[in-house]
């Protein structure tokens with residue numbers, strides 16, 4: 001895998017993967033990114049110039065995509081519309097980028113035979129009850145709740161069909177919720193951290209009981225690299241790190257770590273169709289590919305993430321007012 005093409009590499013997890021690959025391998029990386037409101041060139045600063053190239057463009061542009069596939073050994077597809085709340089207020093770009101964009105990449109993979117890895121989410125499986133002893137596995141039936149998760153589910157199914165019908169050399173991974181540096185402030189953890197920095201009380205949907213299974217973005221990146229190098233073509237791998245926490249627990253930890261009272265937050269109207277709990281069984285990745293997460297201590301990872309947002313206000317400040325204006329419309 002000397003030459004990697006990474007779509008959506010100016011976003012949160014895509015940029016983490018680009019930094020991870022350039023720091024831990026000799027590969028060169030090209031990023032293809034449209035730079036939507038969620039993409040930031042600042043997330044790609046400091047990379048080695050001789051091994052990194054940025055291409056500004058849309059994954060739905062077949063001519064551009066075909067040309068780029070032909071120049072690379074493998075493609076890792078992160079580009080997406082990724083925010084559930086936005087998918088409720090305006091689903092059209094989710095259908096366009098997540099479905100048509102993936103279709104465009106798969107057709108290029110079919111034409112060129114290039115190795116393709118598809119990044120997806122555990123949200124395709126719907127949700128679990130709080131007291132359900134089960135966790136999601138690779139066999140769990142798809143049951144998405146939102147326009148975001150349904151377009152991601154649809155994109156996964158396109159990949160499976162292109163593998164089976166056309167022999168495309170693809171793998172899929174479905175990961176739980178990521179945290180770490182360079183995540184857009186519209187997302188749960190950065191929103192709460194930057195609100196506290198701004199002296200604004202954090203806001204929790206509903207009663208704050210919803211559970212997410214947190215994983216550090218670097219662990220997601222190391223797992224993706226492992227699957228790209230060693231995964232079985234046509235297979236799906238779940239990525240997680242045993243990080244189940246209720247939203248309330250996370251906010252209380254953020255507040256305490258930032259020197260506030262643990263209960264200094266407000267409850268607001270719940271998100272429609274809000275999934276209750278996600279939980280990942282990642283034993284296939286461990287047993288078949290020998291992967292392990294490195295960030296086992298959520299409190300320590302969160303503390304480092306808080307420090308990053310404190311030290312990098314210039315990165316997130318330009319996003320903050322627009323993100324909060326969107327939440328203000330729904331009273332959240």
Ligand SMILES: NC(=O)c1ccc[n+]([C@@H]2O[C@H](COP(=O)([O-])OP(=O)(O)OC[C@H]3O[C@@H](n4cnc5c(N)ncnc54)[C@H](O)[C@@H]3O)[C@@H](O)[C@H]2O)c1
Pocket residue numbers: 007008009010011012013014032033034035036037038039040057058059060077078079080081082083097101119120121122152174175176177178179184
């Ligand atoms: N954030 C999570 O917790 C999480 C968990 C599991 C899976 N995922 C998946 O990981 C991927 C990346 O998520 P993220 O949180 O980094 O998202 P993000 O919103 O931070 O970044 C998305 C990136 O894609 C780019 N993009 C959007 N539309 C594009 C288009 N048409 N053409 C080219 N580029 C385009 C944006 O400019 C941005 O840089 C997504 O596929 C998401 O479903 C995310």
